[in-house]
Amino acid sequence: MVAPIDTIIERGRDPRGHGDYGMPRGAKKHNGWDIVGIPGTIIKSPISGVISKHGIMYDFAPQFRYVEITNETYRFRLGYSEILNDLKVGQHIFKADCISVLQNIAGYWGGGMKNHLHIECYKNGKLTDPEPLFIKP
Numbered sequence: 001m002v003a004p005i006d007t008i009i010e011r012g013r014d015p016r017g018h019g020d021y022g023m024p025r026g027a028k029k030h031n032g033w034d035i036v037g038i039p040g041t042i043i044k045s046p047i048s049g050v051i052s053k054h055g056i057m058y059d060f061a062p063q064f065r066y067v068e069i070t071n072e073t074y075r076f077r078l079g080y081s082e083i084l085n086d087l088k089v090g091q092h093i094f095k096a097d098c099i100s101v102l103q104n105i106a107g108y109w110g111g112g113m114k115n116h117l118h119i120e121c122y123k124n125g126k127l128t129d130p131e132p133l134f135i136k137p
Contacts, residue, residue: 001133002096004043004078004117008134009036015112021129032079033131034116039104043081043117045069046133048095054083057118061108066118067100069093076130079118080105 011019011034018024019034037043049071057064057079066079081100093099106115121130 001046002044003134004046004119005035005037005041005102010034010131011036011114011116014114016109017113019114019116019118021131031127032077032118032120033129034114034118036114037102037117039102039107039115041102042098043067043078043100043102045093045095045097045099046076046119047071047074049074049093051083051087051089051091051093051099053077054089064103064105064108065100069099073123075122075125077118077120079120080115081117 021030021033023030047069049069052070053068055066056062057066064080065082066077067081067083068075068077080103082103083100087099102117104115106113119130121128
């Protein structure tokens with residue numbers, strides 16, 4: 001694995017929510033792990049694989065995007081992340097390739113939210129906490 005942002009700083013709790021995996025979000029739980037980043041930061045692919053999707057995070061705010069990378073074991077969804085212009089869905093990429101640019105989610109929500117990259121990870125099809133893949137005890 002390669003960290004999508006060079007320096008990992010966990011979002012933790014801010015006035016708009018908590019960025020740890022599994023934390024309550026109303027009736028749901030947070031499906032990802034959030035790491036702090038500066039808008040415009042280049043995001044790297046954590047794995048080698050195929051760009052499987054470039055989607056919209058919220059129907060009500062379609063400017064916020066995600067990039068999904070899939071291989072035989074993992075599927076990563078990197079949220080608040082706009083794909084680089086020269087990349088396309090179906091394209092093969094390598095671990096550590098630059099794939100997207102971090103968006104300004106805090107500028108949209110305000111209220112003290114930290115700008116962050118939202119990372120979801122599925123291992124063998126099952127949603128799993130991505131933090132242990134990047135933070136070693």
